[in-house]
Amino acid sequence: MPSSARPARLFAVLTFVVLTIAPARCFHTDEEGSIAPLAPAAGRVDPGLGPGTRALSSGPGYKGSPSWSPGGGRIAFTVDGYVMDKPTESGGLRRWTTRDFVARDTEWTSDDTLTMLGAAPASPSREETRRSLYRAHTGGDSLKLEKIARGVLAMSPGPDGDGLIFAFDRGAYESGLALTRGSAEVYKIYPKPIEGRVASLSLSPSGDEAVVAVRPEGDPETSELRTFDLRTGEGKEVTRLDGKREILGTPQWTKQGLFFVAGKQSTPVDEDGSEPLYDLYRVPEGGDAPEPAPGVGEDFVAASISVSPDGSRLAVIGRLNPKSPTNLYVLEPATKSLEAVTANEDMEIKTGPDDLMWSPDGKSVAIVARGTPSTEPEVRADPVDRLLRDFYNLYEIPVSGDTPQ
Amino acid sequence: MRDVLFWLSGAALAFFITAGAFLLLANLATVPSEKSLAPDPASGGSGAAVELELDAERLAALRPLPDQSLDLRVKNEGATRLLDVNVVLTVSSENTALPNTRFYRRTVEKVAAGGATGVHFEFDLSDAEQPAAGRPASEPARKILEIRATTPEGVSTVRTVILPP
Numbered sequence: 001m002p003s004s005a006r007p008a009r010l011f012a013v014l015t016f017v018v019l020t021i022a023p024a025r026c027f028h029t030d031e032e033g034s035i036a037p038l039a040p041a042a043g044r045v046d047p048g049l050g051p052g053t054r055a056l057s058s059g060p061g062y063k064g065s066p067s068w069s070p071g072g073g074r075i076a077f078t079v080d081g082y083v084m085d086k087p088t089e090s091g092g093l094r095r096w097t098t099r100d101f102v103a104r105d106t107e108w109t110s111d112d113t114l115t116m117l118g119a120a121p122a123s124p125s126r127e128e129t130r131r132s133l134y135r136a137h138t139g140g141d142s143l144k145l146e147k148i149a150r151g152v153l154a155m156s157p158g159p160d161g162d163g164l165i166f167a168f169d170r171g172a173y174e175s176g177l178a179l180t181r182g183s184a185e186v187y188k189i190y191p192k193p194i195e196g197r198v199a200s201l202s203l204s205p206s207g208d209e210a211v212v213a214v215r216p217e218g219d220p221e222t223s224e225l226r227t228f229d230l231r232t233g234e235g236k237e238v239t240r241l242d243g244k245r246e247i248l249g250t251p252q253w254t255k256q257g258l259f260f261v262a263g264k265q266s267t268p269v270d271e272d273g274s275e276p277l278y279d280l281y282r283v284p285e286g287g288d289a290p291e292p293a294p295g296v297g298e299d300f301v302a303a304s305i306s307v308s309p310d311g312s313r314l315a316v317i318g319r320l321n322p323k324s325p326t327n328l329y330v331l332e333p334a335t336k337s338l339e340a341v342t343a344n345e346d347m348e349i350k351t352g353p354d355d356l357m358w359s360p361d362g363k364s365v366a367i368v369a370r371g372t373p374s375t376e377p378e379v380r381a382d383p384v385d386r387l388l389r390d391f392y393n394l395y396e397i398p399v400s401g402d403t404p405q
Numbered sequence: 406m407r408d409v410l411f412w413l414s415g416a417a418l419a420f421f422i423t424a425g426a427f428l429l430l431a432n433l434a435t436v437p438s439e440k441s442l443a444p445d446p447a448s449g450g451s452g453a454a455v456e457l458e459l460d461a462e463r464l465a466a467l468r469p470l471p472d473q474s475l476d477l478r479v480k481n482e483g484a485t486r487l488l489d490v491n492v493v494l495t496v497s498s499e500n501t502a503l504p505n506t507r508f509y510r511r512t513v514e515k516v517a518a519g520g521a522t523g524v525h526f527e528f529d530l531s532d533a534e535q536p537a538a539g540r541p542a543s544e545p546a547r548k549i550l551e552i553r554a555t556t557p558e559g560v561s562t563v564r565t566v567i568l569p570p
Contacts, residue, residue, distance in 0.1 A: 060549060061501040062542045080502040081540035099502070102540045121540055373547070373569065377464040380565045384497070384551045390567050391499060 047389045049369060049397065050343040056088060056366060056394035059385035063392045065354040066366035069108045070161030072359055074138075075366065076106045076114055077394055083116045085138070088396075096136050096145065104131065105354050107157045109164045109180065112138045115148070117155050117166075133166060148187070149178065153198045156250065159207040160309065161360060165230075167198035173217035177201075177210065177228060190233045196224065200250040200353065205311030211238075211258055213247040223247045225260060225283070225290075238283055239290050248278050249353025252307040252314060256333035258283040259293060259314055261302045277301050277322060282333070295336035296329075297321075303351030308362045315358060315365045315399075317351050326351065328367055330399055341365070341399050346372050350392065364396045454483025455490060455554050457564045458521065467568055469548060471529045478523050479554050481516040488515050491555045494526050499567075500546035505532070513554075530568075545570035 263278035371389035
């Protein structure tokens with residue numbers, strides 16, 4: 001090789017090496033110790049309750065008492081004692097009550113009439129104020145509340161969401177029953193009183209009879225189950241629970257008889273330190289002795305129940321056994337079959353008597369649940385009013401494989 | 406001379422091939438995993454060039470008392486400088502019946518492209534009002550911080566912090 005060509009070759013090789021070895025680029029992660037937010041949820045979600053679940057509300061607030069409008073287009077519920085309603089699809093939230101009213105329950109009595117049960121906030125120095133029943137017509141421009149009755153003990157919607165039955169305090173440890181239809185201004189009062197204090201009530205699928213849970217006068221350790229024929233105005237006792245047992249929540253009337261949840265009276269903890277456990281009972285048609293509800297298993301712990309619109313099924317919030325997670329089940333009394341419709345992983349499902357409701361078409365059930373709160377700060381990449389799992393929110397759970405649209 | 410030209414040509418060819426390969430790789434490169442957790446545009450993150458960074462230890466140190474403070478960083482992940490970024494801290498309660506929502510605002514004058522600027526907030530996390538007796542509510546109600554950074558062009562990002570009771 002001629003000596004004059006060497007520098008040129010060397011130069012070319014060096015040029016090649018420099019141009020073909022790109023500078024190394026270091027990719028490094030930031031080490032600030034920051035919290036990466038969770039990706040936001042949207043649309044049909046699975047917050048740990050199973051597939052097909054749809055959120056019906058969002059954001060903070062202690063929610064409860066879901067109630068579908070008869071047409072299924074709106075859902076009402078309570079939030080921190082206020083009554084709200086919104087379309088079941090997208091749409092704005094409306095608030096119906098103010099700070100001087102604490103709502104306990106709300107029900108649609110027609111597609112444009114909302115009824116609410118509540119009272120003024122209790123002061124520490126006084127007994128709880130007597131509850132009153134109010135009605136609001138949602139179709140007009142004004143959100144005006146109209147008082148219907150005072151001293152109301154319990155209420156329940158009528159069949160197909162038409163009207164309402166409620167129990168009121170008649171004094172002298174007697175209760176009365178009254179019935180409204182649709183958005184009618186007047187209601188029918190049944191003259192014959194019920195002895196004792198009505199704790200809860202609901203109507204039969206036909207709407208002709210009511211079942212009531214009653215505390216007899218002067219006997220706080222007993223609960224009674226009675227039926228009341230709205231056609232004749234006559235009532236009769238079905239069963240009596242002694243031995244400090246109580247009926248929990250609202251008894252339900254199915255085509256196969258009455259169902260109710262009962263157990264030892266509420267105490268913070270049982271004598272052995274465990275929480276009180278409640279069982280599901282059934283009173284067969286024409287019978288008067290309650291029996292453990294067939295199909296749920298002897299270890300089943302029941303919390304709250306709700307009969308389907310056609311009376312053929314019972315939604316049950318409970319646990320297969322005391323160590324199982326709480327889930328939503330559907331019991332078919334005719335076949336004695338129990339189906340789990342949620343697959344709860346780590347959600348807290350509310351178990352109050354008014355915290356579940358069937359949709360008017362019987363294809364889904366609304367429940368209230370939240371994720372287990374963390375003991376550490378949680379960071380989310382969404383505005384607070386769009387968060388779901390972090391707070392109690394309403395969820396629509398499809399039943400029997402039907403996915404709500 | 407011919408040899409020199411041959412080698413120079415080869416070097417130039419190698420350069421262009423290599424440069425082309427790197428350009429191709431740059432277009433196919435994915436975003437590092439920590440950036441893939443950024444909120445999607447539909448949810449309110451708006452594909453923003455502005456991001457918020459919070460420190461876990463600082464958040465854990467917050468207490469339901471007056472005179473709390475929080476340092477956070479506003480990051481500019483875009484290619485142009487951000488000016489006058491409005492940062493609003495909202496303090497509220499999980500109990501929506503409590504009316505004591507508080508707002509605090511800071512303005513970040515500028516954030517260089519690819520850079521970050523610190524923001525300091527001092528605020529009151531105490532309960533100004535006790536819950537009304539008899540009103541059902543989550544007990545104990547947790548405190549919520551919502552931090553939103555917005556540019557004058559309307560680009561914004563939000564972080565919500567839920568503090569344990």
